[in-house]
Amino acid sequence: MQSQIDQPISAEDAQRIEKNMSFLTQQLAQDAIRDNFIEQLIWDVPHFEEIDGENTPQKRNEVFLKLLLRSGPKAYEIFIAALKNHNSDHIVEKLVSTEITENNQAVLDHFASLTDDRKTHVLVDTDLLKFNKVVGSDIEIFGKALQLKQADIDGIRMVNPLSVPTQVHQIIQMWKNKNGKLATLGRFTKNLMDAAAAGARIYWDDFYKGVKEVTS
Known part of the structure; x- marks a missing residue:
């Protein structure tokens, strides 16, 4: 099946x-x-x-x-x-009975709510696992929002076909490796917003849980 x-x-x-x-x-x-x-x-x-x-x-x-x-x-x-x-x-x-609202403003609010210290926090390898559940099955949209090549995204999906969190982690790891000291929490947040704007479902509750853990 x-x-x-x-x-x-x-x-x-x-x-x-x-x-x-x-x-x-x-x-x-x-x-x-x-x-x-x-x-x-x-x-x-x-x-x-x-x-x-x-x-x-x-x-x-x-x-x-x-x-x-x-x-x-x-x-x-x-x-x-x-x-x-x-x-x-x-x-x-x-x-x-749940009220349905437009998402665009909510997405913008996620970035605005980050303090300057959090925006400039450079993500290290131990931080990355905190964010491996921020996106669901929209792996291709997510990877492209992080400016990965299609071949990179396809390779990650092929190696880990059943584990979305592993795919997400490896995409973030590749993004971090490419950006070095520019791999800040603020830039990552902006990339998540780009992914959301392109149609990916971002789990912002999981994201902010991760933000709290890496900046506390």
């Missing part, structure tokens, strides 16, 4: 998930609904193994949701239907 994790869900549905991420990681019973995804040929067994590799229900829910975000529009429909079938109407109501 070939899974369909190769495209994001719609921007509106992604907002519904992302704006309720904390609520969902606490309330979701993903183990009760996830069989629907394998039955509908959305996920494969390795994706379940990725979820089950985490050691707490909240972390497993987080991995489930991040897989959902990069599993295509059909996956969200399956998700909602599964919630309804398992008496999780309160989650469905929460998602349906």
Whole structure:
């Protein structure tokens, strides 16, 4: 069976998930609904193994949701239907009632909110793993926003076809190696904004968690 994790869900549905991420990681019973995804040929067994590799229900829910975000529009429909079938109407109501907003200003605010000290912080090798979950399946857009060549992006994807975090890490590593002392947090943030403007889904909550860890 070939899974369909190769495209994001719609921007509106992604907002519904992302704006309720904390609520969902606490309330979701993903183990009760996830069989629907394998039955509908959305996920494969390795994706379940990725979820089950985490050691707490909240972390497993987080991995489930991040897989959902990069599993295509059909996956969200399956998700909602599964919630309804398992008496999780309160989650469905929460998602349906979520206000959908334009993203452009929010993206600009991410850069403006960085202090000068954070903008000029030069990323070192130990910093890079803090950002390996800032983007989902939009690897090509992400790599091009970091000004990598198509051949470099293709090579990274070929070597690590099943691990998106590994692909993201290696793209950032290659970007850092090419930029040297210019590989600052401010420049990286701007590149993320470029990726978002080009259509990549950036997980800004994960980004700011990483910023806090590398600058504290």
